[in-house]
Amino acid sequence: MVKLGVNVDHVATVRQARGIHEPDPVTAAALAELAGADSITVHLREDRRHIQDRDVELLSQTVKTRLNLEMAATEEMIGIALKILPYSVTLVPEKRQELTTEGGLDVIHLRTDLRDQVATLRQGGMLISLFVDPDLEQLKAAHRVGVQAVELHTGAYCEAADETARKAELAKLESAVRAGKKLGLQVNAGHGLNYRNVREVVALGGIEELNIGHSIVARAVLVGMERAVREMVALLQGR
Numbered sequence: 001m002v003k004l005g006v007n008v009d010h011v012a013t014v015r016q017a018r019g020i021h022e023p024d025p026v027t028a029a030a031l032a033e034l035a036g037a038d039s040i041t042v043h044l045r046e047d048r049r050h051i052q053d054r055d056v057e058l059l060s061q062t063v064k065t066r067l068n069l070e071m072a073a074t075e076e077m078i079g080i081a082l083k084i085l086p087y088s089v090t091l092v093p094e095k096r097q098e099l100t101t102e103g104g105l106d107v108i109h110l111r112t113d114l115r116d117q118v119a120t121l122r123q124g125g126m127l128i129s130l131f132v133d134p135d136l137e138q139l140k141a142a143h144r145v146g147v148q149a150v151e152l153h154t155g156a157y158c159e160a161a162d163e164t165a166r167k168a169e170l171a172k173l174e175s176a177v178r179a180g181k182k183l184g185l186q187v188n189a190g191h192g193l194n195y196r197n198v199r200e201v202v203a204l205g206g207i208e209e210l211n212i213g214h215s216i217v218a219r220a221v222l223v224g225m226e227r228a229v230r231e232m233v234a235l236l237q238g239r
């Protein structure tokens, strides 16, 4: 069965909008685990726009499943990962201006640096993964730089403009899953998955874990709204 990694970045996005203490992504992670999540993912960005260093430190102490730290391959982040020692590290490209991670890592272009960075990170005993587009050459390059896993970027599939494009992107994902497994890599996937488009990705088979963030946090806001309002109405009525 495909495992679920829950990305709690956007709980921190809401907290940072007010610069106060809630909602706390650490609490959200504990609740996600209680509900059956197989792992927790956070992306510590260079600009600290959502997840903070404090969150990663606390999560490394409190997550009972597995903590996956998403990060750019910079000296600062590698230092943090080696100090915190999460279960896994997923290296992603990062641009300051982007709203979210836009594309997979260009492993072919970055291979020389990545080989060293992956070797350094693996000294910490962590599982190292690269976020890549579903492209055979990128997968081969990922294998060559010495990672144990890849996370396939599902964004193009999720954002496909029509049925033909969606089927084509799904076929790319399917080939990439097969190729990754043939290379001996653990194959994960994620980005843009929601309650409507996830089924077809699960049906491909062979994917170890899906990392899903925005759609779960968005749904949590909506399914929790009624109860939250009821509780406030009760307080106002002195109940």
Ligand code: PXP
Pocket (backbone or CB within 6 Å): 007, 009, 043, 070, 090, 092, 100, 101, 131, 151, 189, 190, 191, 192, 193, 211, 212, 213, 214, 215
């Ligand atoms: N995987 C990676 C590598 C990501 O960068 C993100 C977004 O932070 C996700 C998965 C989760 O994407 P979404 O929030 O669209 O579910």
